[in-house]
Amino acid sequence: MSKPTIFRKPQGPIVVRGEINLTDPEGNSIGHGPRFSLCGCGLSKNMPFCDGAHKEK
Secondary structure (H helix, E strand, O other): OOOOEEEEOOOOOEEEEOOOOOEOOOOOEOOOOOEEEEOOOOOOOOOOEOOOHHHHO
16 A cells, blocks of 8 residues: 655645555545546546646736
C-alpha cells in the first residue's frame, strides 16, 4: 500500500496520489485512479474532480 500524498497547487486543484478511499457525503465510494485532482475553486462541472475551470476565472 502506497502512502498517500496530498498537495494544493497555487490557485488551483488539490492533487492526491496514493491509495485512499474517496467517498461522497453519504459514504458511497467515488472511483478514481492512483493520481487525481480535486476541485479547489468550486467551479468544476465534474465535482469533486478538477476540470480546469479555475483557469477560466
